[in-house]
Amino acid sequence: MTAEAVEAGPLAGAHDGDRPLRIALLTYKGNPFCGGQGVYVRHISRELARLGHSVEVIGSQPYPVLDEGEDLAGLRLTELASLDLYRQPDPFRTPKREEYRDWVDALEVATMWTGGFPEPLTFSLRARRLLAARRGAFDVVHDNQTLGYGLLGGPSAIGAPLVTTIHHPITVDRQLELDAADGWKRRASVRRWYAFTRMQKRVARRLPSVLTVSGSSEQEIVEHLGVRPERIRVVHIGADTDLWSPDPSVAEVPGRIVTTSSADVPLKGLIHLVEALAKLRTENPAAHLVVVGKRAEDGPVAQAIERYGLEDAVRFVKGISDAELVDLVRSAQVSCVPSLYEGFSLPAAEAMATGTALVATTGGAIPEVAGPDGETCLAVPPGDAGALAAALGRMLGDGELRARLGSAGRARVLERFTWARAAQGTAELYREAIARQGAGVRR
Known part of the structure; x- marks a missing residue:
């Protein structure tokens, strides 16, 4: 057996069946009260764990909030700290000298000082280091729209096949903000802030397996990011229909x-x-x-x-x-x-x-x-x-x-549109990515 076959892990063969998977779920922003990416991580991790998989969410500040319960023993959080430069009440802060740990921290601060948004790149570099140190711990790595250079290189770099969720191309946000910008100074500021989208475009084109949440997003990913259509799979997300349910006892407020x-x-x-x-x-x-x-x-x-x-x-x-x-x-x-x-x-x-x-x-x-x-x-x-x-x-x-x-x-x-259906579709894509990597190793 080759070294590559060993690295591909026990699930690289053709007889995976329904064996539980060991999943690393990466998110550079994970708080469900700060945006849709955090909501996605919270719910998809819970439902994957309920299917019997082991899910380790690896996230940066604001840290993910995960559900707890007897049926969620396979779900845990690993905090991968950034310098948290945008935290309240002192956003865009300058860290103290003793806060710097390595060159990635210096890069994070330098990018902020020049008007850029560093987190996708710096999180991907820290995640790459962690995954390399824990080679063999995961069957699949699932990136939640980081799209950073650190995640390139395949299983030889991050220890497992990579599946990436792209909710929609951030280039859409960039263009809408440019259209709404008043004056050249504001437009220049928007361009600096969204400079990371150039990296995300380059990375997206090299991804072997992309998951997105709608047919509309699939089309945007092809057009804006240049990803080949055959590499994209649509898996609709949804609502927690137990929590979000009708309750006639809640009075309707007119108007x-x-x-x-x-x-x-x-x-x-x-x-x-x-x-x-x-x-x-x-x-x-x-x-x-x-x-x-x-x-x-x-x-x-x-x-x-x-x-x-x-x-x-x-x-x-x-x-x-x-x-x-x-x-x-x-x-x-x-x-x-x-x-x-x-x-x-x-x-x-x-x-x-x-x-x-x-x-x-x-x-x-x-x-x-x-x-x-x-x-x-x-x-x-x-x-x-x-x-x-x-x-x-x-x-x-x-x-x-x-x-x-x-x-x-x-x-x-x-x-x-339920999270249980979303988790089932996501797990199917994991197994396809693992099988594809196993076939590549055998060839």
Whole structure:
């Protein structure tokens, strides 16, 4: 037997069957309260563990939050510390001399000082070092959109076959922020910050196995990153349908619209929802908006709220528990996803799972999740505040429509978008990657 065959591990042969896998799940940002990547890691790791696999989540700050339980004995967290340069309350901080451990730390600080975002690269370098030191500990390495140079080189470099999740190309975010940038200085700043996307583009083209969450994202990955279509597999993610479920005991608040959004990320389209609310309130003064996300004290959204006199009609909530968040969505008459683009849209799936009626744009993969207009949601073009206001007004004014769309939306999620189904599809892709590596070693 060759050294390469030994390195390929016990699962490299053709007779893997349903043997439990040893999975390293990498995430450079893992907190589920800070964005979709953390939500993905939390739920996919839990469901993989419930299938009997051993899952070690390796993450940096803000660290992943993993579920616990008697059925999750195979799930654990390894903290791979960065310098945490963007932590609150002192983001963009300069570390003290004694905090530096090696050249990767120096690279992290230098990249920040020059206006770039270092974490995908520096996390990948630290992960490569850890994986090399623990060669043979894992059957497969699953990278959650780091796309850093450190993960190249195949099993000889990181000790196991690599599967990479790309939720959507970050080049889409970059272009939308450039389009929204005011003045050359702001555009130059956006370009510096997103310089890491050049690395991600180069890395993506060399990946043997890419997992993505929607057909829309698959097409974007081919067009924006140049990944060959035969290397990509779509595995839909979904909602925790036990948590996100209807509860008739939660009272519906008249006029309440709920959305999940970062205030001044152009991609999320919150500015258009605020403009729609201003139009809507001329006919429905009870209409009001609750935004799950951080309030921006300045910027386009804050200026729009002030300009339209909506200070008492828009409320931001942050740091609430899962149970409180679910009850908030249940209490709304309408849930809204106003995004210009989404690679999947977990907020849409979760709101639908509660039976709350949905108004959503057709940006990116949202129609794949939300379904046909008039059957499981009301759909509007992205960036169109007038169409958004009309759909919200129609939904708020028609209880029968809300009930019908809410019921159909939950049925759609139960049929297509659950984390258990996502874990099964992901594990199948792991086994394909392992078998492909084994075949390569034999050749």
